[in-house]
Amino acid sequence: MVKVTVLGAAGGIGQPLSLLLKLNPKVDELSLFDVVNVPGVGADLSHISTDAKTDSFLPSSKEDKTALGNALKGSNLVVIPAGVPRKPGMTRDDLFNINASIVRDLSQGIAENAPDAFVLVISNPVNSTVPIVAETLKKNGVFNPKKLFGVTTLDIVRANTFLAQLFPSEAKPTDFNVRVVGGHSGETIVPLYSVGESKKFYEKLSAEKKKELIHRVQFGGDEVVQAKNGAGSATLSMAYAGYKLAEAIITAQSSSSVVECTFLNLDSSIKGAAEAKKLVKDLEYFSLPVKIGANGIEEVKYDILNEATEEKQLLDVAIDQLTKNIEKGVAFIKK
Template sequence: MKKSKITIVGAGQVGGTTAQRLAEKEFADIVLLDIQPDLPRGKVLDLLESGPIYGYDTRLTGTANYEETANSDIVVITSGVPRKPGMSRDDLLRVNVGIVKTVTEQVVQRSPEAILIVVSNPLDAMTYVAHRVSRFPRERVLGMAGALDSARFRAFISMELGVSVENIHAFVLGGHGDSMVPLPRYTTVAGIPLTELLPKERLDALIQRTRDGGAEIVKLFKTGSAFYAPSAAVAEMVEAIMKDKKKILPCAVLCQGEYKIDNLFVGVPVKLGQGGIEEIIQIQLTPEEEANFRRSAAAVRELCQSVDKMI
């Protein structure tokens, strides 16, 4: 029986922690790739040495050679650079478009049947790049955004109400950024709508903190950005696909008429299974929610129009 294989491109904090989370689940061989050859080798060696303590026998490979990634079932792309002082948004976009384009070309050549999960920022635009370059069907290209943003929303609700995160289900739609759209009306605590548990001013504060979730951590870290929660979100998505769970999660996917959005990657609830995206779940939005969602989509479209000039 062929062993499943997952490649993670980029051995930074997100990539390395994702490798750890997936290694501990033991359902696939893991390849960790980076342009700095010693970095993935060192992280893989560290992970292998923790196996006897934690109790996993996952086969791990650290490499700078794309040949090692051949025949991957899933490829997670975390590559990219953070914005640096003096760098404009377009400068950052141009650099990361080039990186994601090259990575996608390399992995697709060797794993033409893989499912691509994009984590690189700006996320919605980078998922668009991976889709354009790979020419894969939309079912096999998705971005990790809503799963992370929803987890942050759930964490803040848990802290606010003093209840278990396991009792909380939440949806955050739209682009991965300031314009994201948390939906309190579709957020529940043990089945109770969140709108019945918190006054509007507290809801608004939690929504704003969710939108600022990544920036809040960057401010605290001073140098660097979040990696524990992003890697956990990737692992949740990968597990849903690998185990054919039919799990509904918000992900950045190519809408082709759904939610009145055409030919644009934006966060919506999807059913994840063995084939990748198996269904886009359409929920009814109020006029205000729809207006916020369309505003978010417009911000993503503006980024993608800039990308079109760079590819």
């Protein structure tokens, strides 16, 4: 029995993400929560002839906590795409003051109603919202670092796609699984093209082309924001990326060979986390490849940082920026 709850299910990311989850044969129950429009989304999805039972939950007022509690009860996996999207000229940091409160309140609901669930955080800025979720769960005495995932999968999706686009006659996006480490905004995003199957293609590029490619991965979200001309940000590709990580966690319940990148808390209870922490100047959070099992993150694959000699400078910049992003999230709850 797998119950998945989507918090922010009626939004631009939430709707396509909920559709993808409804199509997953391993999902038995799909629970949809939002503060607007969610009954319509739920009704629409419930007509799809897959086995996942679909329910929607809409609060009757701002003070109503019952709807959130009912949506979350019994959940194995909770995905949070809730919050406002980026608009042209808006940075992820500009979103912070709005989305931080939303994520905090939803995290409180998780702590009270689904403390054992896997939690996937999509709401931006991820570098700060993941620490907000962690600190809220800690306050409630239910934090499990092995079950908290910051979704950085879109950076990997873009890294694979953009490299393949440079070699249209030689490669397809599905040929690659580029490891992208660091965080999930601008220069905190570090695609490790010099490692793995992408290396032989990456080496063919001039220094200038390499620089352009990395910049495109780091600021790919801006392309979508500008192309949508004020009508939104990356929603479809983000929904796909969020679903990919959710699917990996569901698959990991019956498989021991699932490895994905995620923005995680480098807690010493996780194998390899202490070693990873030393390599990233004692940061509490960092995106790295992790081995996922039935109980969550089993091991951090930190060795990739030693292999990525070409990206050393990029990593230094990412670490410097992440320090401030993480502190911002932690301070928001502690104050």
